[in-house]
Amino acid sequence: MSETDPSTMTPAADGDVPYRYTSAVAGEIERRWQDHWEFKGTFATPNPTGTLAEPGADVAGRNKFFLMDMFPYPSGAGLHVGHPLGYIATDVTGRYRRMCGDNVLHALAYDAFGLPAEQYAVQTGQHPRKTTEENITNMRRQLRRLGLAHDPRRSFATIDPGYVRWTQWIFLRIFNSWYDTEADGGRGRARPIDELVAAYEAGERQTPDGRAWAELSDVERRRIIDEQRLAFVSESPVNWCPGLGTVLANEEVTADGRSERGNYPVFKRNLRQWMMRITAYADRLVDDLDRIDWPEKVKTMQRNWIGRSAGASVRFSTSAGDVEVFTTRPDTLFGATFMVVAPEHPLVEALTPSAWPESAKDAWTGGYATPGEAIAGYRAQAAAKTELERQADEREKTGVFTGSFATNPVNGERIPVFVADYVLMGYGTGAIMAVPGQDQRDWEFAERFDLPIIRTVQPPDGFDGKAFTADGPAINSANDEISLDGMAVDDAKTAIIGWLESKGTGEGTVTYRLRDWLFSRQRYWGEPFPIVYDENDLPVAIPDEMLPVDLPDVPDYSPKTYEPDAADTTPEPPLARVPEWVYVELDLGDGPKRYRRDTNTMPNWAGSCWYHLRYLDPDNDEQVVDPEIERYWMGPQPQRGENDPGGVDLYVGGVEHAVLHLLYARFWHKVLFDLGYVSSEEPYHRLFNQGYIQAFAYTDARGQYVPAEAVVEKVDDAETTYVYDGQPVHREYGKMGKSLKNVVTPDEMYEAYGADTFRVYEMSMGPLDVSRPWDTRAVVGSLRFLQRLWRNVISESTGEVIVADEPAGDETRRVVHRTIDAVRADMDALRFNTAISRLIELNNHLTKLDTVPREAAEVLVLMTAPVAPHIAEELWSRLGHSGSLAHEAFPVADPALLAAETVTCVVQVAGKVRDRLEVPPSVDEDTLRELALASEAVTRALDGRAVRKVIVRAPKLVNVVPG
């Protein structure tokens, strides 16, 4: 670049050092190189085919590296210094991999639908599209200034019509699929719905009521098909959040029954809503966690959320028919002394006789005259409790006898059936067999209600607890046909399941905590459903060629919200307010007809379920993604192992999406895999959770936040205090936020230090996965490093390049190559903090030389490039190279220069260092032992004691152990 001639640089005002690397110089260099990269398309990544293919590019011959950040949400507040942390880290990795020869795919798109955008728009009175697009523009500007090496051609936003179209298209593929549980050897697979219809038509599948397919009416057939779709409308208990005016997925509701966003109460209501059959994939979602490289913590969270547990269902006969229970401990059946059903269990009424049986104990009836009153009273009480009260820890067990008995299938015992709210309708069958001897909850209930306790596992001697839940030999567990006595728990389970199955009273089953995904929201700012309803009120897909279905303009896009605890309210979608949009005449095959549109919108997770695919092939309007391009970037990589599921090579983001986005995206991806649209079975092969940048905030005596940047630290002998405006203030540690008055923005950092310094600082603060406090005062250290680097190459007084063209000295060479070796290892492992300290070390070494040899300076500049790309480009260019260094080879260490000429051997006596020896690295143990024993310092330390033992770890250590 011709403009890098030093004469074009304006000397700084500082008289002595007119060519020092200052923030002003940095700013000038950074903007210039950012323009250069954009103009030259430096980071345009070639695809193997399609619009982004490049004729001469070596795509197949290079290693590919697909790198992704978690989707940013363009907030109206703009960025603070915490936001770019992950983006810088992925940028460093991408730049490093590119210099290592990889074809690197890295871009950034925007997740722009959703509640915050809608709320921000409501606040500002503007259309969400307008505010969202402005926010994206602002964020793009802030991020561009960081110098991220993204391929700008691959950026997009989820609200783009060209993107919405494919989101809706994927929805329709899910809608037009069913899960064939028999496929792939019982693992199951999604298949096109037409194949299900064909199977019914061919008589290969039975209709639910046994009638022939041909005898059914069109509506009857559609109902049968509709309820088997992977996306289906269902009337079922859902999470209704009046405060937000929408229903929510289980994943969006916290353990204490509130909305994750906004913290409003959530109520269970029966409503007709779209569901996604994620439960069909429960096993694969659990099993395939073993095939991907994710933090164990996130895998655990997903496993917990899916909550697979193996056990048995067992039917107990009652006067109301069989009641099915789920148990993980079928081995303890002989110890089942009562049964409990949830208050909401559908058989409760049928189980309630008109009068108490004679054997009913006083404790069981709750003092009510009849079972009917008792049950009604208990149910009312249970319903009035909040979720939190129901789940409160160490709560006394409550419940009431139904008045009925069930028969234990293993021994014919008549056992009482209770209703109690410690049994949850939402798990298993909502009914349990209670085995107090082996279950602490059942034990507590049995004590409270005076019920018998039979141990069926022998606790060890000295066991003084109540329920015994560990392994041990079975006891008291035999009938005329089978005896479990003496068996360990696992064997007993297998044996009893076999017996139950032979009797037809039970079978081995697996249950899951995971529920189907509630997919509709009653909000404005989301993707409309590409669905209309006909005169039968049955859903009909909008044909692909009519996509996207655009959002209509509405008079009021703010949702209808209610008092947070107004449980009996009903969701009212904003789209329903535009009848001219809702009612349409369409020709969907049977001539023009009037249809009613679905007025829900998709949750904002929809867009992030497949955005990894759009990066690959962002312009494609023929297919969701070209299969060849998908295979190249995401397909299975045999070198990673035989059973590699493929996926993004590195995905960096916070841990907060562990069971939301990351579960939903895996689900969608597997559906697309089953249907043959992608070759990868998992979307994200390697996941890395970055830590957060935290900050201090300060409150005054009234508890009000004061501006953090104006707080002064006072250090006395004993304690540190903080003062604002002469008054002591209290320091707290946490997030950065406007209301906390502690926000520091990237723009301030660019202005005061430049983007490179900011990047170096963020990367050197600590390991990427650890959260740490922001400290503006410490940023200067990173500026000093870059200044010294600059000074090693450029004269501060003349602006001339001052490196020497003579070869480097031996010692400098060794330092350089040891640094290369260490930096590569650190970069490969995403340890940018230690990589930077190595660079600083080398830089400091060069600073001490009279003249800096070119060979060392160039290596250092190249290695600094991933983390501080602008200054590196500038120095590289001034060192006489034309063009960008973005594709230069990252330095490779010469193994011959890695071995030290001598090593320091530490000589210990009784573990304490007493002497040091300079020895060749190849020194053998015997020589070292002799050298150590000959040491005067050792003799002195031994002080006449005999030598018991000498431990030699050549070449670094000898430990002399006195007798």
Add this chain to the structure above:
RNA sequence: GCCCCCGUAGCCCAAUAGGCAGAGGCAGCAGACUUAAAAUCUGCAGAGUGUGGGUUCGAGUCCCACCGGGGGCACCA
């Protein structure tokens, strides 16, 4: 209550496989430059690794208990 992660200098953090506790940075101190200050440069000092046990010739690293911080799960049968 159960499970997981983390505690190293005033602060942020290093320390291959158990083998010299310190790589790097901030702050501090001294000196240089300056009329002075800032900036910059040079140099210096600073902890025995949260606590108590144990294993070992040797423990920041391994084991046990506890304390402190963070996170996950939580009547899931």
